[in-house]
Amino acid sequence: MSWLFDFWRSSIGGKVTMAVTGVLLFGFVVAHLLGNLQLLAGPDAINAYAKWLHDRGALLWVARGGLLVVFLLHVATAVRLSRANKQARPVPYASEATVQATFASRSMVFSGLTLLVFVVYHLLHFTFGVTNPGDFARKGNGAGGFDVHAMVTHSFSVPAIAVVYAAAQIVLFLHLRHGLRSFAQTLGLCHRRYTPIVERLATVLAALIAAGNAFLALSVLAGIVKVAQ
Amino acid sequence: MKVTLHIWRQSKKSTKADFAQDGKMVAYELEHVSADMSFLEMLDVLNEQLTKKGEDPVAFDHDCREGVCGSCGVVIDGVPHGPERGTTTCQLHMRSFRDGASIYVEPWRAAAFPVLKDLVVDRSAFDRVVQSGAFVSVNTGAPQDANAIPVPKADADRAFDAATCIGCGACVAACKNASAMLFVGAKVSHFLHLPQGRVEREQRARRLVAAMDAEGFGNCTNQYECEAVCPKEIPVRVIAEMNREFVRSKLVEEPPSTKRVGGDG
Ligand code: HEM
Numbered sequence: 295m296s297w298l299f300d301f302w303r304s305s306i307g308g309k310v311t312m313a314v315t316g317v318l319l320f321g322f323v324v325a326h327l328l329g330n331l332q333l334l335a336g337p338d339a340i341n342a343y344a345k346w347l348h349d350r351g352a353l354l355w356v357a358r359g360g361l362l363v364v365f366l367l368h369v370a371t372a373v374r375l376s377r378a379n380k381q382a383r384p385v386p387y388a389s390e391a392t393v394q395a396t397f398a399s400r401s402m403v404f405s406g407l408t409l410l411v412f413v414v415y416h417l418l419h420f421t422f423g424v425t426n427p428g429d430f431a432r433k434g435n436g437a438g439g440f441d442v443h444a445m446v447t448h449s450f451s452v453p454a455i456a457v458v459y460a461a462a463q464i465v466l467f468l469h470l471r472h473g474l475r476s477f478a479q480t481l482g483l484c485h486r487r488y489t490p491i492v493e494r495l496a497t498v499l500a501a502l503i504a505a506g507n508a509f510l511a512l513s514v515l516a517g518i519v520k521v522a523q
Numbered sequence: 524m525k526v527t528l529h530i531w532r533q534s535k536k537s538t539k540a541d542f543a544q545d546g547k548m549v550a551y552e553l554e555h556v557s558a559d560m561s562f563l564e565m566l567d568v569l570n571e572q573l574t575k576k577g578e579d580p581v582a583f584d585h586d587c588r589e590g591v592c593g594s595c596g597v598v599i600d601g602v603p604h605g606p607e608r609g610t611t612t613c614q615l616h617m618r619s620f621r622d623g624a625s626i627y628v629e630p631w632r633a634a635a636f637p638v639l640k641d642l643v644v645d646r647s648a649f650d651r652v653v654q655s656g657a658f659v660s661v662n663t664g665a666p667q668d669a670n671a672i673p674v675p676k677a678d679a680d681r682a683f684d685a686a687t688c689i690g691c692g693a694c695v696a697a698c699k700n701a702s703a704m705l706f707v708g709a710k711v712s713h714f715l716h717l718p719q720g721r722v723e724r725e726q727r728a729r730r731l732v733a734a735m736d737a738e739g740f741g742n743c744t745n746q747y748e749c750e751a752v753c754p755k756e757i758p759v760r761v762i763a764e765m766n767r768e769f770v771r772s773k774l775v776e777e778p779p780s781t782k783r784v785g786g787d788g
């Protein structure tokens with residue numbers, strides 16, 4: 295397997311790793327949003343969905359393990375590449391200029407690290423229940439599962455939490471906007487007809503994901519979703 | 524016109540341990556600059572004055588002064604080769620600047636391009652990359668008849684887009700990561716679209732990328748600053764082609780071995 299490690303360690307191998315893991319993470323983010331949109335359909339829908347997920351048993355753990363590996367690979371490769379990039383320019387320019395690089399592309403390391411912090415917080419909050427206000431996460435919902443609806447609506451009725459979640463979406467938007475374009479170029483798609491389409495699609499998809507997540511985070515404060523009794 | 528130049532002065536060669544050495548930005552006032560002078564002619568005038576005063580003239584690289592050799596190249600106000608698109612430093616004129624402008628002049632900044640003196644950098648890293656595989660190693664004997672191998676016009680154009688590279692290094696200087704992928708991509712693309720070059724495509728992609736990585740260039744993050752400053756306007760398509768070629772070459776690569784993989788013996 296040393297050939298695979300050699301591939302990962304090469305410049306282009308590292309970029310391909312970023313692209314493949316990045317697009318898998320994008321796939322997860324899409325599925326995550328589609329699942330969570332069921333919050334709008336009321337307590338029974340989202341709780342039944344949560345129970346269905348939990349009932350997958352071993353399969354759920356395989357998916358979680360895979361996701362963790364993909365995430366860690368994405369972060370580890372990002373760290374390796376950005377350190378090499380820093381070392382490649384030992385003396386900075388006294389006069390810095392940018393001709394056509396986008397803001398999103400220049401802030402990938404910042405947006406990535408911010409997402410890392412956010413993901414850790416998000417897991418502590420909803421998955422491990424460490425930063426939960428109250429103990430509703432532990433309460434049954436009658437069907438033998440957690441009352442996800444209560445947990446989420448109580449959390450998002452706290453303005454600070456809702457705002458942090460919504461603000462993180464701006465960062466996610468920036469990361470995905472460049473990430474999705476970058477993904478196509480890294481895997482070799484650069485074409486006068488298709489690249490402009492990919493670039494527009496990247497912006498639209500990134501915006502839809504971010505807006506969808508932000509909408510859910512703010513839905514309780516906006517009175518669209520009622521807090522569970 | 525009158526300009527204030529801020530120029531990087533460095534008397535000793537960069538080393539890994541001490542890249543900047545005694546280097547620092549030094550300001551020079553220059554009067555009676557003609558708008559019709561090229562940027563390098565303006566530096567010539569400055570150097571004449573410095574020499575008359577008994578000071579060390581500013582070292583900078585140049586040769587053809589007509590935009591074809593790739594020797595010249597400095598970073599002007601943060602942009603390699605200055606503010607005009609598709610233009611080398613030697614072809615840039617002072618009319619591109621306002622009267623009274625403050626102009627920052629710096630060498631290419633990359634670990635793989637040590638500064639030799641002032642604005643002159645050592646670009647032999649590029650030579651080593653080229654020597655690793657940017658050529659066709661078939662012994663062809665006597666020159667072939669020009670039309671013996673037909674090449675479709677579209678392919679010839681693509682190859683030529685890449686072949687216009689003059690190896691100046693502006694792409695590395697402009698890249699936020701000091702990556703050489705536009706240069707190396709141009710070498711890959713140059714041969715990829717021609718039948719003569721296709722024969723060795725796998726080993727070429729592998730060797731060029733390995734040589735590039737060994738020189739300590741950074742990694743492209745698809746920001747396309749290189750494309751914006753390339754005096755020959757080489758498109759970032761060549762980087763996508765290199766990525767494709769490298770992955771392909773890795774997929775088809777087999778470990779050297781005398782053992783048979785399949786069959787019954
Ligand atoms: C929600 C989680 C994340 C998603 C959906 C995501 C998605 C992506 C995508 C699609 C790419 C493009 C791949 C390419 O360059 O071709 C990418 C690149 C990148 N990601 Fe992430 N990412 C996530 C989290 C992170 C984290 C936590 C970090 C850092 C610790 C990070 C750092 C980076 C960096 C540095 C790049 C390369 C940027 C570039 O090439 O300009 N990402 N990401």
Ligand code: FES
Binds near residue numbers: 585591592593614
């Ligand atoms: S001196 Fe030859 S390209 Fe500028």
